[in-house]
Amino acid sequence: MAGNDKRRGATRKPGSKKGMVKGSGGQRRKGLEGKGPTPKAKDRVPHPAKKRADAAKAKTEQQNRRQREQRELPELVAGRNPVAECLRAGVPATGLYVAQGIDTDDRVKDAVRNASDKGISVLDVPRTELDRITGGALHQGVALQVPPYKYAHPEDVLTHAQDSGMPPLLVALDGVTDPRNLGAVIRSAAAFGAHGVILPQRRSAGITAVAWRTSAGTAAQLPVAMAVNLTRTLKDLKSEGLMVIGLDADSDITSDELELATGPLVVVVGSEGRGLSRLVRDTCDQTVSIPMAGQVESLNASVAAGVVLSEVARRRRTRTFSR
Template structure:
């Protein structure tokens, strides 16, 4: 029926349909291959990857620490001298050194340049370490980022100290030796070495037992004097005093109850061995009996005693002062006091 005939809408013109104008073109491009699961930050495999990398780093650091500890291991009997001034003084004094440990931050320090040059000349390795490693190596001592590894101290013989008498800058003066009886504090020994160097002593005698030896602590306190003043370590101090007395030395013991004053010795210009005891017990009985004279240092009555190192320093100063003021002893003139040689059974 003509009334029911369907009519079609006329078609539009041919041509491109309306669109975005190419603005959505990137959405149609591919995004490349799919990332691995371990590279997707939200995936559990990524967490496992991070954990594995952290474990590898820890293992590498552990291997490095193990290798470093092996490199830092000290040989038996070796000591560490730490601190800039003690290290520089020790190197200048000619102490043998095996290695130099230094923090990287000190590479440009002018004061340590001499240490580096000396180590290079001696063929001693220069090991760069962290301050934390030096803390562990020195048990928390104040190292200032530098330390040197030195072999055990070479002690002199008693005869070596006698042969040094009258040599060096104080040539012409009688021999002067310091003997320490049961002084166990290394700081006291270091301070005594410093005083001995200052007042021209030929050396220091210490017993092998119940006495401090020359260690890194002694080196540091002595400020290099440990290299300038020889130390003799003897099996028996009384026997050593007897030997020195046979060689012409007078043994002067320091004690608060001494019958003589150290500033009034009439034979200060004769060869002397100054004997100092420990601060608590003082001179041992046999040591006291072996001494020719027991001298005291006049102090205030309220003070019972002086530190061993302080007393030795004062006594050395007084002896040096008396010697400087005394006229040269005439040839063949006998001293005011004859040395008493102890009996052979005092051992």
């Protein structure tokens, strides 16, 4: 219609036309260029593999965070019986935590009294705080904080054994990674007259709060040494006149035939699953098995150690009485 092109908005302003005016500005060439390789499935946002990768990463970060939190927590022996036994045994401790509002029985009263007599701080804390610092363990309202264990040197353990006036009896652990097994072995070693325990520096449990609890405080009575190389340490002990026997299902003899029991001796206990490592087994003078009835193939490492150490103690007593 005449005159409409003069109406406001009826025509476009110069330079406002949409799209390309002259040429393509290189857009066509860019459109023909490749966009590079297709990203991996785990890198593509909507892909299920990406979701799985993100979930795995988040889980790993959560586990690492929990491990850091565990390392920052103090070493605590939890539970009324373990705490009372550790205090009676003279376990070095820096603090006794008692949850507020708990029912105090004789064990709690004895623990508080022993801690006070030894100059150990007694701290009343909320139960929620005790739950946190014990990592959710069954603490029954009490926990004992213990400092990091100070390991002896194998030579010091041997000297202690030689100065006892009895034939040295040592226990060495090869690949025992469960601190509960370690604590139980230490308890058996103390009960049957051993003079010390030797642990390898690698692939072995250490004296933690769990080991303290299982040992019922006997780790404070028996020296525990850390060996940089267990095989080399066993060879050094052999050069000092000690015989080395290893507990092994495919053995030379049974514990009923253990004639070496009355002399200077090292009893080596392997892990329940793997047993003795090859180098350690080759270093042993004899391997010993435990005669068993039924279809049981093996015993727990700490149980096996207790059986053999009991036999060693029996033979030593018999020899003493026969003189």
